[in-house]
Amino acid sequence: MYACLYGPGSGPAALFDLALEFSPYVEQTSGDTVVFRIDPLRKLLGSPYQIASEISRAGYERNVQANLAIASNPDTAILLARHAKGVTLVPPGEEQRKLAPLSLAGLTTDQAMLDILRRWGVKTCEDLAVLPEPGVAERLGPGGVYLRNLSLGVLHRPLRISQETSSYERRVALDHPIALLEPLLFLFSQALADICSLLRSQARAARLLETSLDLDNVKDTRLQGRPAYRAVLEFPVPLTDHRTMLKLLQLHLERHPPKGEVVAFQLRVEPVEPRRVQSGLFLPATPLPDKLQITLARIAGMVGDENVGSPQRLNTHRPDAFRMAGLNFQLESQPEDVPPPVPPPVPHGEMLRLAIRIFRPALEARVRLVELAPKDVLATGVKGAVMRSAGPWKTSGEWWADTAWSRDEWDVALDDGGLYRIYQEGQTRDWFVHGVYD
Amino acid sequence: MANFSSAVPCDPRWKRAVDLPQSTTGKSSNSLHIPALNHLLLNGLTRGSVVEASGARSCGKTSICVHILAQATKCGEVCAVVDLHNSFHPDSAAVNGVQLDRVLWVRCKCNPEFTMRATDLLLHAGGFGVVWLDLSEAQAGILNRIPPSYWYRFQRAIQNTPTILLICADAPQAKAASRYSLECQAKSFSWLGQRPFARLRGIAASVKQRKVTAIRPEQPLQITVA
Numbered sequence: 001m002y003a004c005l006y007g008p009g010s011g012p013a014a015l016f017d018l019a020l021e022f023s024p025y026v027e028q029t030s031g032d033t034v035v036f037r038i039d040p041l042r043k044l045l046g047s048p049y050q051i052a053s054e055i056s057r058a059g060y061e062r063n064v065q066a067n068l069a070i071a072s073n074p075d076t077a078i079l080l081a082r083h084a085k086g087v088t089l090v091p092p093g094e095e096q097r098k099l100a101p102l103s104l105a106g107l108t109t110d111q112a113m114l115d116i117l118r119r120w121g122v123k124t125c126e127d128l129a130v131l132p133e134p135g136v137a138e139r140l141g142p143g144g145v146y147l148r149n150l151s152l153g154v155l156h157r158p159l160r161i162s163q164e165t166s167s168y169e170r171r172v173a174l175d176h177p178i179a180l181l182e183p184l185l186f187l188f189s190q191a192l193a194d195i196c197s198l199l200r201s202q203a204r205a206a207r208l209l210e211t212s213l214d215l216d217n218v219k220d221t222r223l224q225g226r227p228a229y230r231a232v233l234e235f236p237v238p239l240t241d242h243r244t245m246l247k248l249l250q251l252h253l254e255r256h257p258p259k260g261e262v263v264a265f266q267l268r269v270e271p272v273e274p275r276r277v278q279s280g281l282f283l284p285a286t287p288l289p290d291k292l293q294i295t296l297a298r299i300a301g302m303v304g305d306e307n308v309g310s311p312q313r314l315n316t317h318r319p320d321a322f323r324m325a326g327l328n329f330q331l332e333s334q335p336e337d338v339p340p341p342v343p344p345p346v347p348h349g350e351m352l353r354l355a356i357r358i359f360r361p362a363l364e365a366r367v368r369l370v371e372l373a374p375k376d377v378l379a380t381g382v383k384g385a386v387m388r389s390a391g392p393w394k395t396s397g398e399w400w401a402d403t404a405w406s407r408d409e410w411d412v413a414l415d416d417g418g419l420y421r422i423y424q425e426g427q428t429r430d431w432f433v434h435g436v437y438d
Numbered sequence: 439m440a441n442f443s444s445a446v447p448c449d450p451r452w453k454r455a456v457d458l459p460q461s462t463t464g465k466s467s468n469s470l471h472i473p474a475l476n477h478l479l480l481n482g483l484t485r486g487s488v489v490e491a492s493g494a495r496s497c498g499k500t501s502i503c504v505h506i507l508a509q510a511t512k513c514g515e516v517c518a519v520v521d522l523h524n525s526f527h528p529d530s531a532a533v534n535g536v537q538l539d540r541v542l543w544v545r546c547k548c549n550p551e552f553t554m555r556a557t558d559l560l561l562h563a564g565g566f567g568v569v570w571l572d573l574s575e576a577q578a579g580i581l582n583r584i585p586p587s588y589w590y591r592f593q594r595a596i597q598n599t600p601t602i603l604l605i606c607a608d609a610p611q612a613k614a615a616s617r618y619s620l621e622c623q624a625k626s627f628s629w630l631g632q633r634p635f636a637r638l639r640g641i642a643a644s645v646k647q648r649k650v651t652a653i654r655p656e657q658p659l660q661i662t663v664a
Contacts, residue, residue, distance in 0.1 A: 283514060284513055284514050284515045284567060284600065285515075285564075285565050285600055286515070286516050286565050287516060287563055287564065287565030287566060288563075288564070288565060291563050291564070291565075292563055292565070294563075295559050295560060295562075295563040296542075298559055299544055299556045299559055299560075302552045302555060302556065303544060303545060303546055303547055303549075303552050303556065304547075307544065307545035307546070307547065308542070308543075308544050308545075309542070309543060310538060310539055310540075310541055310542060310543065311526075311528035311531075311538050311541065311543050312528075312538065312539075313528055313529060313532060313538065320527070320529070321529075322528045322529070324543070327516075327542050328539055352474045352498065352501045352502065352505055352659055352660070352661040352662070353501060353504075353505070353533060353534040353535075353661070353662065353663075354498075354501055354640055354641060354661045354662060354663045355500045355501040355503075355504040355527065355530045355531070355534060356500075356527050356530045357500055357525040357526075357527065357574065357575070358524075358525050358526075358527045359525065360523075360524045360525065373633070381575070388627065388629060388636075389633075389636075390629060390633075390636040390637045390638050411637070411638040413627045416495075417494055417495060417496060417624065418494075418495040418496045419495075419496040419624075419627055419638070419641065435525075435527065436495050436496060437496055437638075437641065438495060438496055438497065438498065438499060438500035438501065438574070
């Protein structure tokens with residue numbers, strides 16, 4: 001059994017609160033209508049008549065003026081509450097009779113369908129209910145069948161339960177200022193465990209963790225009234241494990257400690273849909289994203305954020321042009337669809353591509369030229385006479401930008417056994433050792 | 439009999455088991471196939487092992503390491519490069535077939551301690567196909583200060599895992615902790631044409647396997663310019 005309250009004069013919050021007094025399963029159909037289940041109340045309060053009396057009494061005490069209808073399905077209760085004044089009780093099986101006098105305009109807002117029904121002479125629920133279902137389905141489609149079932153009072157559906165808006169935020173004011181990280185992490189752990197428990201219960205995950213700390217000895221007047229310390233950790237993959245979040249927060253605070261004692265803190269999490277991936281039995285293993293995040297944060301704490309990542313080539317001919325990007329955690333661990341053909345073995349060995357190791361920054365060199373070709377090269381860790389050379393390969397570009405380059409490149413084999421790439425700057429005519437083929 | 443396939447809602451994001459790609463068809467899943475070294479490493483590199491590639495400058499050790507990295511990324515594995523001297527060249531690696539979006543590059547600012555700690559963290563994090571520890575061009579005095587126990591620690595970290603630790607240095611470092619020790623030596627440099635139109639063709643090298651017995655302990659290599 002379902003009860004519906006329709007009170008256009010009452011506020012939506014008042015109706016919702018009144019319904020919550022009787023059932024946790026409340027659907028806020030619209031601003032002036034709420035529906036809720038009353039089956040469990042039958043043992044507690046008695047018959048539907050007694051339940052209706054209790055609801056009326058509670059409404060009177062709260063000064064809520066609303067129509068009340070009780071029926072065996074939510075839609076019938078809604079229709080009767082909206083169109084019948086006072087209290088309406090519908091015994092099971094009497095829905096069609098109670099709905100019969102209602103006008104079809106109250107059932108739908110689809111004006112085209114109402115026009116068709118009006119032309120047919122169908123004006124009330126009783127008129128529509130007597131029409132055969134196959135005929136209505138053929139002429140009006142699923143919308144027509146739905147209206148017919150509504151007018152018969154046989155439409156059953158689950159309630160769309162109104163979810164209470166959750167707050168993924170915790171603020172804690174401390175009795176005494178905390179200067180050490182460890183006790184602060186203990187408090188963070190409790191707050192994060194609460195938030196993560198809430199996230200998991202609602203099938204959500206955290207994409208972002210925002211930490212605000214209020215410090216005791218803030219002397220900067222610009223920071224008065226604002227959190228003196230704010231850290232935002234954006235996770236590459238959504239997390240629900242509070243230990244992982246706590247470790248990442250700890251690593252961040254160790255690298256960027258707050259400048260003062262903490263008197264209050266606030267943790268806020270931005271929820272998103274959790275990540276769902278399908279693993280394959282025959283696919284290669286990849287690092288676990290949450291574990292890898294902690295590992296990368298630890299490494300970044302040593303070498304710096306700019307020195308950890310995945311290299312990305314830039315769309316330019318500039319030598320050694322790349323940028324460091326974050327490792328893509330969303331990679332599907334799938335091999336290439338078509339594996340590259342393996343060349344047949346060469347009788348005297350396999351063919352490999354020559355790789356080069358780059359000196360960053362390029363080594364300044366002194367080069368002696370003979371007949372415009374390098375003859376001796378001297379640089380830090382590189383010294384020798386040129387046995388053979390190839391070049392110059394003139395390259396230049398991006399003259400319109402700060403990254404302009406112009407150079408003459410040479411491949412030289414020195415008598416120290418190394419094969420190097422050297423170049424001469426076009427502007428300054430200085431020589432550099434760019435890298436070594438290896 | 440109930441038709442389960444029709445009972446389960448069909449979500450296009452989910453694949454059936456038969457539709458999943460099988461990367462290891464016809465190959466041993468316990469090794470990483472290295473085509474360029476197939477005479478030397480008949481069954482490829484065994485998973486969970488320490489591999490060393492050593493040699494002087496321009497002997498081809500970096501080319502071999504990049505080739506191993508390319509093979510691993512082609513199989514869909516995520517790899518890591520721990521670079522002591524910031525000398526990894528992404529363009530060169532990409533030309534050699536490395537899928538850079540599957541490579542994690544750690545630049546250690548010439549600090550050997552950072553290099554070893556970063557390697558340790560990555561190996562213990564697990565899930566990487568190949569972790570390339572590049573110690574090339576490091577001074578012998580610095581490398582000699584690395585306690586040998588580190589190499590055994592690394593070996594213990596990756597045994598029974600699919601990870602291969604690839605160490606590239608001027609001289610062998612891991613000693614007994616490594617399963618494969620590839621010693622590279624340049625034989626000659628080959629050029630095309632005559633000056634002023636000459637250009638580099640490649641390096642003729644040989645690579646020697648000092649540990650596991652192979653069909654041939656030494657294999658000549660021809661490393662060409664891409």
